[in-house]
Every structure is written in structure tokens, then in C-alpha cells.
Amino acid sequence: MSISIRDSIRWLPNPASEPTSTIVLTSPEHRFVDVRILKDINNDDLSGRLDWAFAGISSSETRNGVRHCTWRHVVDGRTRTPEEVVDEGDIFPQDDGRTLETGHMVNPDTGKMTDYEEIWRDLEPEGIPEDTDEQPRARCVVLELKDAEREQRGMVVCLGQHCQGVMRQGDSFAAERWQWINGEWRLKFRVGELWIPGPEHIYADVISSQNKHIMGENMLQKWDVVEMSYA
Template sequence: MDNPFISVRKYIKWGDEPRGENTNTLVLTARSKHFVDIRIFNDLPLPDDPDDKTAIQRLEWASPIPSKLSWAGEILKPAHAIWTHWIDSTTTSPVKDEGDMYPQSDGTVLEYGIMANPKTGKMTKYEECWEDVEPALVGDEEEFVSWVLICDDAESGTKGMLIRIGEIIQGLVRTPKGISVVRWEWNANAETEEEAEWERAVAIGRLEVPGILFEEGENIVKGVELMGSDGLDWLCVEAFEWS
């Protein structure tokens, strides 16, 4: 299996339209290929007020996917992938899209496929360019850390996923009240090491990461159950460290 990785999108091209990028798109992909894909319209600053009811308008699209991708190991040749959206920020109906991944000599990956265009709602051919970003160590950790948490409460109609890859945590939850999105980043650029800490970079709605996950030295293992301050219950379905 691959190590977990962080991907940013450099551009997207819909049909015959020109290439462009009007979003901040970041994807965290775990070793198991679970991933959380969040796309926020580019206007700065990024939304970071859980009480701002208008912030949802900044979200183009988000989806956590417990994905079964068709490739194994590194993408060294064209690979086909099918994504079934476990949650989709734009709809409660089942959504599935698929694409073909073509690695490029400069290290980027071109993805060609068909999916719903957020502007039109219609299934449209697309081209995306992705670039992987090296994860960073956090604090005194000697290895890179990754974990995947799932919230799945059929009784309350709540589903969500949180993923950490290195210095970034992001997640999405759907409750009967709507969609909430969060992203946290380790501030390694603080003036001193003592001032370095986790900082929330994005908040659309209220999604609380369990506080223990920010504590250095805490060894999160598969199967552990956690609760956020918002009362949501989370189950760790994957925990992995690598160097």
C-alpha cells in the first residue's frame, strides 16, 4: 500500500471551457484510500467562523469517500478509479463518478473523467491536474502520523469523516441540520517552537475535532472511540505512522 498523501489541485477544465482554478482544493488520502476532498471558493480569507451562516456559500463541494480505488501501489501508469460518495455536500442522493489518472514527468497527475459540474448540475467531462505535497512532522513527533475517524449514527441521521495526514486535519459531517466542514493545520511558522500549535484554518458550520487528537504524545489506535465537544461520536478505523 502507498503511504498517506496530501494533494492540491492546480486546475480544472470542464468540457471545452478553458483551464482555471477558482477554488482552494485540498485532498487528504489515507493509506486505505479513504479520503476527504474539500473545495472552497478562493476568495481570501478562507471562512473560519462556525457561527457564520453565510459561510456555506463559500463551499463549492466536499465529500469524504471510503474509496476502493482500482490501482495498487504508486500510480506508475494510467489507472482507473471509481468514487462512490459516502456523503456529498451538494445532495443527499447517491453519487458516483469515475476517472482515469495519468502520471506526468513533472510529478503531477492528470485526471480525466466525468462528474457533475457544480455550476450546472449536469454530468460533464473534465480534466484536473493534481500535485502531491510532502507532509510535515508535527512538534516532537519522530514519524508522520495519519488516522481516519468515522461518525455513522443511523438513528440521528449523522455521517462524517475526519482524516489527519501529517500537519493537516480536515473533515466533513452531515447532520439533519446540514453540512459542516473543518480544517486544522499545524503552525510550524510560529516565531518559536513553543508557540507552534494547531490552528483552525477553515470552519463552515460547527464540527469539533476531539480534543485529545491535538495532544502530543497521544497514540491513537484503530478501534478507539472518541467524542467531540459537539457530542458527536467517532470511531478510529485506521491509524498509521511512517517515516
Template sequence: MGSNTLVLTSAGKSFVDTRIYLPKSSTDPSLPCKEVLPISRLEWGFAGTAQSTPAIHNTSTGTLEKPSHTEWTHWVDSKTMDEVKDEGDMFPKEDGSNEVLERGAMVNPATGQVEDYQEFWVDIEPTKLEGEEERRSWVLKTVTEDDEGRVVRGMIVRIGEYIEGVLRVGEDVGVRRWQWKGSNWEETLRIGRLEEPFDGKEMGTLVEVGHEVNGKDGIVWKYVEEFSWK
């Protein structure tokens, strides 16, 4: 079954990756969607940090000698409580488009074995929003325990006109997406538990690294990164 996937990666290499199963029938809601979807629609949601090494090209021939390589550390993951990693090589298309082929290997949670994979990605250029002089991004993070002693881990990332988050509270998982639509942020995906620590048009406008904000569910989030660019 195919999935609707969105990955947001900050300048500091923090990322959120959510993969939502496509509808099985015409009666199942498609994305974007304002209603809460069942957890069965979540193929995978995870967040963490990435480390990359640049590609090496032959300066004489212009050919690719070694592709860029990235390792992703899953700090929070909908499939496991453990910290896991996956890694892959990135091969841009030779036609100069924004499509990239990723080839790599990682542990398949269903089998527990390291297996090869390949995925196609399309890079999207973030836009500058109305009222903002530059393109903006920021990262919110939470790590604590709730009143029941369950581990709470979550990350929310904004890149331009997109915001996406993953939260895990014990065995409970929540994912959310928002997109800027004209003059306001609109929710485009919600599964499970993740209460935003901001409201409507004011989402993430008061950003300062180290500043803490409270979610509607009492979870405290902290800004750990902020970046702006032309």
C-alpha cells in the same frame, strides 16, 4: 470561479475532499482563515473511500499503455443525501513532477447528467511533526441519528501536518481544516457545523482503532484507521 481544494487520502483509501470558492472581492476573507465562513463559500465537501487499479506500462518502450484508474464512493456529500460515485484516469506529467491530470466522468448535481471533467492535482509529501518519530495518519468516522431523527454522517482524516473533516447532519453541513504550525494545531478553515472531538495540541495524539471520542456537540466519533510511516 476558482476554488481552494484540499484532498486527504489515507493508506486505507479513506478520503476527505473540500473545495472552497476563492474570494469574490478584496473584502472577502481568503484562506487560511480563523473566522467562520458562510456556507456560500463551500463549493463542495465530501468524504468516503477510494479504489484504484495501477497503471500498465510497456516494459520495452516505457510508454503508458493504460493509466491508473480510481473510483471514489461519496459516503457523505454536501450536495446530496445519496451515496454517489465518480471515477477517473490519472495521468502523471512526463517531466517527473508531482503534478497529475485526472480525466473522468460523474453525475453533475446541477443537471443530474453524467458529464466529463478534468482536474489537475499536485501531490504533497506529508511531513513529520515535532515530537513524533514517524509520519502519522488516522481516520475518524461517525454515523448515527440525532435527537431529531436526522441522519448524522461525518469523516475526519489526518495526513501528516493536515487534518480535514466533513460532517452532515440532515441538511446541515460543516467542514473544517487544521494545519500544524510550529508547535500547535491551528484552524485554517471553518464553515458550518463541525465541532472537533479534540483540543489544541492534543488533537489525535491518543489514537487507537476502535477508540471513541466525544465532540463538543455530543457527536461520538470512532477511530477506524491508524497508520505511521518513516
């Protein structure tokens, strides 16, 4: 499991920059939710506008001594056919503990396939304080929504003190980001009108009662608990 923060992206041959707040939460079974929120042009505050959000399953292999990763999308804010998205890159550890990812993908500003470089750093998952003297362990819970009849797909990853979710229903899309701050869960970002279960539902409905499902608004969504583990 990992909490990955992107520090910069470079579309070659342009210089590196970071116009977004990008966080990727990945579970032990390699399910992930990636949410990228545009920053305000005058500071590092979130602008309230979504750059990109998607979820899926990652895999990796070694090619000629280099770790090569593939991220297969099952929900994507930019397309109704996420299985057609090719998302892969090579990973190189850096001396400062961060990682360099290189590859090529469509530059949203130009619409053309472009070589890119991204710098990532990982955060150590931290547990949520509980009514015990023991040091809390970081918990990972993953919810998944699959309903072909209603054209619904969604995924939520709640890892330690971070939680992100995405959902698509037909042409509609929604994304959320939550963070544990000063003893409570706070909604940091939301876009779209679709209902997504947040950490309050995960802790109340899944962890406290060991439920294997969370039913959405009007009972028209059935989110399955597909993973629950500790760091």
C-alpha cells in the same frame, strides 16, 4: 497515504482555471476527506465560502493500461444520499511529477454532465515536532461517525500537518480544515454549526491516551478511531 492539492480544473471545452483551494487527505486504507473552498475573486485568499466537501473510500484498478479510480462518498455536502454520487476518473502521470485526471461529472455551474480535466500535485506528509531529537514521522489518524438513528455521518482525516473533517446530521452539514503553522494548529476554514473533532482532540484524546472513541458535544456523537499509522 497522500496529501493531494488540485492545481486546476477544466470543464471542456473551456480553458483551465482554479477557483478553489482544494485539498484531499487520503489514509493508508484509502479513506479520504476532500474539501474545496472558493477563493476570493481578487486574490488567492480563501473567500470563506464552501464549494464542495465530501468524504469516503477510494479504490483503483487498471483498465487497458490506464489507472482508473473510483471515489465512493459516504458523506457529501451537496446531497443526503451520497451513495448515489458517481465519482470516477482516469489518472495519467505527467512529466513534471503531477497527475492529470480525466472523466465526466456534473458541472455545478450548468447542472449538466460534462467532461473535465484536473491537474493534481502531491505533498510529502510531514510530522509534527515533538519533544525529541528524532525527526518526527508523519502520523495519520482517521475518525468515523456512523449513527443511523440520529442521521449522523462524518469523517476526519488528520495526516501529518493537515487535518480535515466533514459531518452531516439530517439536513445540516459542516466542514473544517486545520493546518500546523508556526508551531501550532490553526483553523483555516469552517462552515456549519455541527461539532467536528479537530486535531486538538485527536492528539489529546486519541494519541496521548490511546482512546478508541471521541465523544461529541452533549455526548450525542461517538466518533470511532478506525485508523492510526505512520508514514
